[in-house]
Amino acid sequence: MLLEATLSGVQRRSVAGIKAGKREWLRVLRPVPRAHGQALSEVIEELFAHSYDHLGALGSQWHFLSLANRRGTFCSKLIAVGFEKVGRPLFSDLDPSVITPGMLARSSEFSDVTGACVAELDAAHEAGLQVIAIDARREPRIEIELLRRIFRMIKAGVSYKTLPTNIASTPEVLGWLSVQDAKDSRMRKADETIANVLRYGGYVAFYKGISRKLLADARLLNSAVTTVPPDVSAPELLADLRSQLPSASAALNAKRDARQKFIALHKRTQFETFFVLAQLYLLMEEASLARVTSLNLLISTLAEPHQKPF
Structure with missing residues (x-):
């Protein structure tokens, strides 16, 4: 339509x-x-x-x-x-x-x-x-604005002599920091600034909010399991729920991969920024796992006894 x-x-x-x-x-x-x-x-x-x-x-x-x-x-x-x-x-x-x-x-x-x-x-x-290629990974407008604001705060806090002028976004800042030498005092100072901006500038709070929403959704799905009438026949609902599993599972895998990457970066560089991100992605991974688990539970409840949940 x-x-x-x-x-x-x-x-x-x-x-x-x-x-x-x-x-x-x-x-x-x-x-x-x-x-x-x-x-x-x-x-x-x-x-x-x-x-x-x-x-x-x-x-x-x-x-x-x-x-x-x-x-x-x-x-x-x-x-x-x-x-x-x-x-x-x-x-x-x-x-x-x-x-x-x-x-x-x-x-x-x-x-x-x-x-x-x-x-x-x-x-x-x-x-x-x-004519138009739709990018399924396109970020919502509010997230884009957050990343731009975080970048402006990082740029204002890190010395212009330290941060290269060709760095133009928050992801680029993280990529640049990942290849720097932690023995360099300038880089340690830059790391401290970036970590604090992420912690207190709204970045961590934003993604924690998303995680809380995912957990709330998971709780709603779990509670919905107990309200399903025993004689309900809902093939369309089952199809809809099953159609959500691939994207939910992909999101879970992406969060897990990102967390493991940040753990490895922190272990190698000892930069606090990557510790902050690893902890944040652990919360996001747990929330994504809760959503996938609750989806599977509701699917298995609605499915016929001889059908597999997914």
């Missing part, structure tokens, strides 16, 4: 890579009327910077999981909140957190323009699919 969230409608380049085996699997909805389009676009663009709430999306459709009414956002909730903020609620008697994608088509705020748009998409040259 595509929603025309810009004044010019759905643009071909913005849907690069979309594939559908059947025409009925595609739907394009256009807001009606469009007089509030600019305000709506601005609201939705602001909301889009927030991280995706997988559990909230599940809770909107599977109410027995009791996962709705969370602070995170997901596709249909984002749209519903956007319309609500410009004074045009999609369903006046429903909270945005319980509005599913399928419900959007029933709202009088949209008209279905799938026929014309799909015809245009079909007519597009294959090269159009390659």
